Amino acid sequence: MNYKLLLACMAAALQLQATSITSLLDTLEKRPEYRLDMLDVEKSALGKQTVSDKLMPTVGLYAGYEISSSPNGMLPIPPNTLIGMVKDQSIGQPFSKNIFREGVSFTWPLFVKSLYTLEEKAELLNLAAKEKRQLNLIQREAVVVGSVAQLRYLEALKSALNAKKRSIQQTEVTTKMKVKEGRAPQSAIFVLNSHVNELDIAMNNIDQSINLLISKIETLTGVHLTQSLPLRVKASVRRGEIFALRPLRSKAEAGKKGMKAANEAYIPSIVTKGNYTLSQADAYNNGRSLHEDYGTAGVYLSMPLFDASKGTASEQAKVDYLKEKTTLDQTEHRLRVQARQLEQEMRLLKKSVALARKSVADQKRLLKIAKVSLTNGTITQEEYLRYEDALADAKAVLYKAEAQRWQDMAQLAVIYGNDLRRIVK
Known part of the structure; x- marks a missing residue:
């Protein structure tokens, strides 16, 4: 009612x-x-x-577990540093068949x-x-x-x-x-x-x-x-x-x-990119647990030469x-x-x-x-x-x-x- x-x-x-x-x-x-x-x-x-x-910049986290048939690098190593590691086997070399990686990356278009x-x-x-x-x-x-x-x-x-x-x-x-x-x-x-x-x-x-x-x-x-x-x-x-x-x-x-x-x-575009990675693994030469990190950043020029689309x-x-x-x-x-x-x-x-x-x-x-x-x-x-x-x-x-x-x-x-x-x- x-x-x-x-x-x-x-x-x-x-x-x-x-x-x-x-x-x-x-x-x-x-x-x-x-x-x-x-x-x-x-x-x-x-x-x-x-x-x-x-x-606007884009930022993201990532994580992954890698299995390789042969030892893979955990991070880029300069030749001189690698030579010292090879001479002293007590030092865990940053190579392994099983690597866990995690990090953060970003991309920022500067000019498009x-x-x-x-x-x-x-x-x-x-x-x-x-x-x-x-x-x-x-x-x-x-x-x-x-x-x-x-x-x-x-x-x-x-x-x-x-x-x-x-x-x-x-x-x-x-x-x-x-x-x-x-x-x-x-x-x-x-x-x-x-x-x-x-x-x-x-x-x-x-x-x-x-x-x-x-x-x-x-x-x-x-x-x-x-x-x-x-x-x-x-x-x-x-x-x-x-x-x-x-x-x-x-x-x-x-x-x-x-x-x-x-x-x-x-028209060419300019983009800046970067990432930071933390890698964890057991060294392939002595089995020691390693934690290695490195980062990169750069500015990139992209110029399309041919694209029918x-x-x-x-x-x-x-x-x-x-x-x-x-x-x-x-x-x-x-x-x-x-x-x-x-x-x-x-x-x-x-x-x-x-x-x-x-x-x-x-x-x-x-x-x-x-x-x-x-x-x-x-x-x-x-x-x-x-x-x-x-x-x-x-x-x-x-x-x-x-x-x-x-x-x-x-x-x-x-x-x-x-x-x-x-x-x-």
């Missing part, structure tokens, strides 16, 4: 959060989709750290040119992941705003159809009186009832579409709406750089760095870069065309909304006149119903144009990277 109460409280809390479009958009940063984007950013940061780690370039590549990929995270958030905001605008359109359309239904039902009252008095045929009531039934079917279809939109919004936000939220413009969309291209541009730059790093694989890697890096660059160019062209189209469409929709509002006002006046004319018998019932249809159609055009303006503005915000929480309220 307590568990059910907790779930009910949580559901109520979510509903309370959705008191405005801004609070609804705020929930997007708490959703799994945003957390997945954050994990992608963290993963790319680890990729950068992985490259940096290759420039390609690693520095790969580090720059990883940094660009990390930047691309951050930009993609922001772009994905704005895209989800645009979907929510567009869905709420569409929801408002459907609710307004249903309200218009309800108003039309009530209007027809009012007319039906007077028509029944005419039928009763013999001034109108019985079929007139059937025609009106048929129109009311068609309106009920249309409103039921709208309810289905509303249900789909509410589910879509809940999928993105985790909030179940029972009705749409108010939408008002708080600020205009800031034009300028096409933000949606940033992740692709960063990836293209990263591809260029990858191509450069592949070519730098032919490096040439293949260079070609692959070039193809990867060209693919990213082509994708960038293609998307840039598409978004610039889309931005111009949206700008022009929003200007046209502004005019359409003004015209649609005038049309609604005119149709309301015409319907009022038609009702009087129907009562006076100067027009037929079919002519009257056409006025009802005309008013409903005019309202539908108005609501659709207003919803489209919101959707176009949301798409434009995505292109230019505007956080919609700054734009709507």
Whole structure:
């Protein structure tokens, strides 16, 4: 019982959060989709750290037991020292068939040119992941705003159809009186009832579409709406750089760095290496237990002369870069065309909304006149119903144009990277 109460409280809390479009958009940063984007950013940061780690020294311990068919050296011995040991057999000579070795070794890359370039590549990929995270958030905001605008359109359309239904039902009252008095045929009531039934079917279809939109919004936000939220413009969309291209541009730059790093694989690298070894064994000449240790350290220059795999890697890096660059160019062209189209469409929709509002006002006046004319018998019932249809159609055009303006503005915000929480309220 307590568990059910907790779930009910949580559901109520979510509903309370959705008191405005801004609070609804705020929930997007708490959703799994945003957390997945954050994990992608963290993963790319680890990729950068992985490259940096290759420039750090590596230190390791080792131990081993060697068995040889003939005595093996426990450590390098200068010839003069060995001569003295051979003359005096009481001295245990550091050779044995069974040697236990243990020690520590290290490697430190002092200069590997390609690693520095790969580090720059990883940094660009990390930047691309951050930009993609922001772009994905704005895209989800645009979907929510567009869905709420569409929801408002459907609710307004249903309200218009309800108003039309009530209007027809009012007319039906007077028509029944005419039928009763013999001034109108019985079929007139059937025609009106048929129109009311068609309106009920249309409103039921709208309810289905509303249900789909509410589910879509809940999928993105985790909030179940029972009705749409108010939408008002708080600020205009800031034009300028096409933000949606940033992740692709960063990836293209990263591809260029990858191509450069592949070519730098032919540049000589400098590495310092060293080790310390402790060897334990019984001397092969007198069986005495010996413990010998020695260490080495050095700086090494490595110069690749021929490696076919490096040439293949260079070609692959070039193809990867060209693919990213082509994708960038293609998307840039598409978004610039889309931005111009949206700008022009929003200007046209502004005019359409003004015209649609005038049309609604005119149709309301015409319907009022038609009702009087129907009562006076100067027009037929079919002519009257056409006025009802005309008013409903005019309202539908108005609501659709207003919803489209919101959707176009949301798409434009995505292109230019505007956080919609700054734009709507």
